[in-house]
Amino acid sequence: SSAFRDRLKHGPPILAPFSMIAATQIPELLAAAGFDAVVLDCEHGPLGPDTLDWLVPVCRSAGLPPIVRVRAP
DSSP states (O other): OHHHHHHHHHSSOOOOOEEOOOOTHHHHHHHHTTOSOEEEEOSSSSOOHHHHHHHHHHHHHTTOOEEEEOOOO
């Protein structure tokens, strides 16, 4: 969302833990715990395009913007 992008640019800082766990419960728990976003770590974990296809919508429906850390080419 544009409000989230504005906050990334201008503050205040966001609190976003990294996650390498492919489970629908993780975004829901992080949102309930009050985090601002989640970093889905595809660089060092097992997450990949197939996982992101269903995990990103779960994050969004939980109200938790996903930030994807991609693998280096």
